[in-house]
Amino acid sequence: MKFFIKILLTAAMVLAAQYYIPWYVIMMVPFILSIFIKTNGASSFFSAFIAVFLLWIIQAYLIHADSGDILTSRMAHVLPLGGNANILLLVTGAIGGLSAGIGGLTGNAFRNILISPTKNKKRKTGYVPLNQRYR
Amino acid sequence: MRRFLWFILLAGLSAGVFHVLQFGIGSIPPAGKLLNPYSGFWSNAESSKLKIKDKLSIPGLFEEVTVVYDDRMVPHIFANNEHDLYFAQGYITASHRLWQMEFQTHFAAGRVSEIVGEKTLNLDRMQRRKGLMYAAELTVEAFESDTLANQILQSYSDGVNAFISSLTYKTLPIEYKLLNYQPEPWSKLKSALLLKYMADMLTGKSNDIELSNAVALLGEEITELIYPDFPDTLNDPIVPVGTTFSQSSARLDTPQTVGIHQRFNVTPEKTSDNIGSNNWAVAGAKTKSGAPILCNDPHLQLNLPSIWYEIQLAMPSHNVYGVSLPGSPAVIIGFNNYIAWGVTNGTQDVKDWYKVVFKDQTRNEYLFDGEWKPVTKRVEEIRIKGKKPFADTVLFTHYGTITYEEGLSDDTSAYHLAYAWVGLEPSNELMSFYHLNSARNYDEYVNAIKTFQCPGQNFVFASGSGDIAIWQQGKFPLKWPKQGKYVMDGSSSVYQWQQYIPQSENPHVLNPSRNFVSSANQHPTDSAYPFYYNGFFEHYRNRRINERLTLMTNITIEDMMGLQNDNFNQQASECLPLMLRLLSSQHHQSAYINTLSQWNYVNDANSEAAAVFETWYYCLDTLIWDELYVEGKMTETPLEFTTIRIMHKYPTHAVFDIKQTTDKKETLNDLINQSFEKAMQLLDAWKQKNNKPLTWYAYKSTSVQHLARIMPFSITEIEIGGNKRIVNACDSRWGPSWRMIVSMENPIRAYGVYPGGQSGNPGSHYYTTGIEKWSKGEYFELHFMNNASDVRQGMITQTLQAIKP
Numbered sequence: 001m002k003f004f005i006k007i008l009l010t011a012a013m014v015l016a017a018q019y020y021i022p023w024y025v026i027m028m029v030p031f032i033l034s035i036f037i038k039t040n041g042a043s044s045f046f047s048a049f050i051a052v053f054l055l056w057i058i059q060a061y062l063i064h065a066d067s068g069d070i071l072t073s074r075m076a077h078v079l080p081l082g083g084n085a086n087i088l089l090l091v092t093g094a095i096g097g098l099s100a101g102i103g104g105l106t107g108n109a110f111r112n113i114l115i116s117p118t119k120n121k122k123r124k125t126g127y128v129p130l131n132q133r134y135r
Numbered sequence: 136m137r138r139f140l141w142f143i144l145l146a147g148l149s150a151g152v153f154h155v156l157q158f159g160i161g162s163i164p165p166a167g168k169l170l171n172p173y174s175g176f177w178s179n180a181e182s183s184k185l186k187i188k189d190k191l192s193i194p195g196l197f198e199e200v201t202v203v204y205d206d207r208m209v210p211h212i213f214a215n216n217e218h219d220l221y222f223a224q225g226y227i228t229a230s231h232r233l234w235q236m237e238f239q240t241h242f243a244a245g246r247v248s249e250i251v252g253e254k255t256l257n258l259d260r261m262q263r264r265k266g267l268m269y270a271a272e273l274t275v276e277a278f279e280s281d282t283l284a285n286q287i288l289q290s291y292s293d294g295v296n297a298f299i300s301s302l303t304y305k306t307l308p309i310e311y312k313l314l315n316y317q318p319e320p321w322s323k324l325k326s327a328l329l330l331k332y333m334a335d336m337l338t339g340k341s342n343d344i345e346l347s348n349a350v351a352l353l354g355e356e357i358t359e360l361i362y363p364d365f366p367d368t369l370n371d372p373i374v375p376v377g378t379t380f381s382q383s384s385a386r387l388d389t390p391q392t393v394g395i396h397q398r399f400n401v402t403p404e405k406t407s408d409n410i411g412s413n414n415w416a417v418a419g420a421k422t423k424s425g426a427p428i429l430c431n432d433p434h435l436q437l438n439l440p441s442i443w444y445e446i447q448l449a450m451p452s453h454n455v456y457g458v459s460l461p462g463s464p465a466v467i468i469g470f471n472n473y474i475a476w477g478v479t480n481g482t483q484d485v486k487d488w489y490k491v492v493f494k495d496q497t498r499n500e501y502l503f504d505g506e507w508k509p510v511t512k513r514v515e516e517i518r519i520k521g522k523k524p525f526a527d528t529v530l531f532t533h534y535g536t537i538t539y540e541e542g543l544s545d546d547t548s549a550y551h552l553a554y555a556w557v558g559l560e561p562s563n564e565l566m567s568f569y570h571l572n573s574a575r576n577y578d579e580y581v582n583a584i585k586t587f588q589c590p591g592q593n594f595v596f597a598s599g600s601g602d603i604a605i606w607q608q609g610k611f612p613l614k615w616p617k618q619g620k621y622v623m624d625g626s627s628s629v630y631q632w633q634q635y636i637p638q639s640e641n642p643h644v645l646n647p648s649r650n651f652v653s654s655a656n657q658h659p660t661d662s663a664y665p666f667y668y669n670g671f672f673e674h675y676r677n678r679r680i681n682e683r684l685t686l687m688t689n690i691t692i693e694d695m696m697g698l699q700n701d702n703f704n705q706q707a708s709e710c711l712p713l714m715l716r717l718l719s720s721q722h723h724q725s726a727y728i729n730t731l732s733q734w735n736y737v738n739d740a741n742s743e744a745a746a747v748f749e750t751w752y753y754c755l756d757t758l759i760w761d762e763l764y765v766e767g768k769m770t771e772t773p774l775e776f777t778t779i780r781i782m783h784k785y786p787t788h789a790v791f792d793i794k795q796t797t798d799k800k801e802t803l804n805d806l807i808n809q810s811f812e813k814a815m816q817l818l819d820a821w822k823q824k825n826n827k828p829l830t831w832y833a834y835k836s837t838s839v840q841h842l843a844r845i846m847p848f849s850i851t852e853i854e855i856g857g858n859k860r861i862v863n864a865c866d867s868r869w870g871p872s873w874r875m876i877v878s879m880e881n882p883i884r885a886y887g888v889y890p891g892g893q894s895g896n897p898g899s900h901y902y903t904t905g906i907e908k909w910s911k912g913e914y915f916e917l918h919f920m921n922n923a924s925d926v927r928q929g930m931i932t933q934t935l936q937a938i939k940p
Contacts, residue, residue: 018174023170023171023175027152056172059173060172064177066180070181070902071181074848075176077846092172095166095170099153106142110146
């Protein structure tokens with residue numbers, strides 16, 4: 001549940017803030033959200049990834065459709081993606097998603113050092129000497 | 136601790152990802168900025184439906200301005216005063232063409248490396264050594280000494296800057312995003328750089344160095360034979376043969392020797408062979424409507440965004456329509472309610488080269504008339520993207536910059552070459568166009584153009600009142616015979632230009648009895664003209680145009696469209712019969728010969744024979760001039776016209792001997808057969824490689840290329856015929872850059888087309904609007920509006936509102 005809330009929140013906040021902040025808003029929002037909303041590392045990465053991946057690819061697709069492919073087909077050669085507009089859309093989504101995911105993961109890691117978990121379960125079990133750990 | 140290290144690791148990764156996506160690496164653009172669909176390149180994709188805001192508020196306008204966009208997005212600007220007219224021209228032009236405007240001036244100033252990196256360093260060094268910046272600075276001084284010119288340029292510049300300051304990353308032209316840089320403020324200097332870039336290109340056929348090299352290689356006799364000043368046969372000049380000229384009373388100091396015949400180990404950078412233009416005007420006596428018709432098509436490099444921007448500029452005192460150069464105010468080629476005008480390049484040589492002698496290796500002083508004169512040194516810092524700047528010292532003498540140099544000043548083979556160029560003299564060509572925009576009759580036209588200095592142009596003219604005229608206008612040095620044909624001694628004033636041809640003696644024609652005037656870069660006069668000149672002149676298009684115009688009567692606009700798109704290959708008609716006759720019978724079975732022998736000499740797009748002929752002629756030409764290709768090409772291939780004259784007159788001349796084969800003395804006969812075999816190989820190889828039928832257009836492969844050579848933003852293999860030396864002068868990279876036809880009826884009827892579109896944005900549906908019609912020889916009707924409410928279907932009106940800054 002938290003995962004889906006995080007996706008929605010990320011999408012909504014990026015959408016609103018992108019009017020004022022350049023592209024790296026997609027790294028900032030997940031970073032901040034993951035500080036305040038506790039999830040594990042994988043969730044903070046994927047919630048951000050999915051939110052921005054969808055946001056970017058949908059917006060790019062709308063432009064692609066409205067402009068009748070005029071620029072997309074040309075840019076898919078410039079970049080160079082063999083002129084395939086679909087790949088360009090995917091790359092756009094993926095770059096956005098990945099950088100957002102990394103932002104989320106970093107936020108999560110930051111949370112973990114800020115809010116030092118009071119007692120780690122593993123710690124409770126006591127210290128296992130290094131040479132016995134993987135037995 | 137592990138959490139902390141994990142965070143540090145991720146923070147480092149985030150920073151790395153941010154850095155790469157924000158700044159890019161090397162030539163890889165910043166992907167985050169670029170791909171962001173809310174402001175990156177996606178934002179440059181425009182809807183297929185033209186979206187134009189009803190109202191724009193622009194600080195800097197005095198009053199309200201109305202802009203009507205037609206269905207091709209041509210802006211028709213209606214202003215109440217001159218300031219607002221040129222301000223709006225700057226603003227609107229920049230809104231469609233800003234990147235191109237700035238890139239062209241960066242190119243002229245030798246600043247491309249700061250955008251694209253080290254690969255263009257040599258290009259930039261060359262531009263600096265040509266001294267175009269110096270020429271532009273002189274032009275700005277000339278602008279500023281003329282109140283009116285200064286006001287017009289300032290208004291235009293302010294308009295461009297108003298647009299630039301409205302930009303955000305989202306609205307930045309796509310090239311800035313891809314190459315990752317920002318536009319600078321516009322300035323009068325940038326407009327001047329654009330005009331000097333055009334002037335340099337249009338006077339860029341100077342061949343003094345090549346001809347000096349040719350004399351050193353082949354001797355003076357052969358050089359004069361293959362590079363004659365005048366052809367030995369009728370050349371159909373601009374001023375009809377037989378016109379009497381007043382005799383010159385000029386007295387010039389003439390030296391003993393005409394030039395220096397030394398090998399200069401340099402292949403000068405030159406304008407294409409196919410630079411040129413056609414224009415003509417026919418009198419009402421020859422037209423169906425009874426009103427004169429004026430036509431013009433300048434042949435320039437085919438680029439996107441197009442070199443031309445179509446525009447209508449109207450204010451209470453005048454109303455003009457035509458094409459402008461993005462970066463310069465006013466209409467350059469066009470018409471108003473009273474007159475129409477057009478230009479072709481006047482190709483008299485106005486750039487002469489001098490060998491400069493320095494006192495010693497410090498190069499602080501150079502010899503001139505027995506005295507040592509000081510050299511001015513200017514350190515040019517060339518910024519390079521991703522690298523440290525490169526500093527180059529450019530030397531100035533009173534001629535201009537030292538452009539080419541080799542060796543130190545005390546070697547015998549050393550040289551330092553400077554050029555004298557009319558374009559380096561203060562002048563104000565812009566004002567000629569400004570005055571033409573509002574000219575109403577022949578006298579006003581002559582007054583407008585008479586201060587025009589460089590590049591020399593053939594200004595064709597027609598008026599609603601029935602006059603037709605043409606003037607070759609420019610500032611032309613008055614030369615002693617052969618002056619400036621070869622590199623000259625820079626240490627003596629006798630080799631300098633001493634005077635100029637009086638403006639009133641420039642070649643001109645008004646209402647001739649043949650009822651038409653025309654120019655196609657040919658000789659302006661026959662040899663009866665009292666002044667010596669040399670240059671790079673056309674010999675085919677001019678004759679074809681004049682022959683057709685002489686025959687035509689009851690001319691319609693459609694007839695003129697046909698002539699502008701005429702693909703008749705006059706050159707082939709004058710040499711192919713000879714080539715076929717001398718071809719040995721063993722080749723007569725070839726399918727290529729079968730094709731050629733049935734050919735009508737028309738270079739249509741789908742002609743196979745045209746491709747065969749052009750290939751064969753190319754191979755023949757290369758074989759004939761083998762003697763010029765030794766050790767890199769430091770000479771120039773003679774004109775096809777001259778070559779063909781020699782083929783007809785002297786088929787056993789020494790020029791046909793192949794230098795490599797010392798045991799045999801070849802004649803034209805041998806070369807024709809050898810070249811045919813070579814041509815067959817080339818054509819067979821082409822067919823095998825491309826796996827499609829041989830057609831002229833596919834073989835020639837005309838492309839309209841993006842200015843920064845971003846190939847996906849270019850259009851390639853366009854289905855169009857023609858070639859250089861043909862009226863429809865379209866080769867692979869150069870061609871008719873704007874075809875215009877104006878019938879001076881009341882109301883005026885005008886048609887035009889250019890190989891590009893109004894928008895410079897590859898993401899716009901108006902980026903390539905005209906290319907298809909252009910290639911098919913079709914035209915758009917030009918909507919010359921009487922006033923802002925003269926709106927037709929499909930037009931959109933926009934109001935530019937003045938706001939106080």
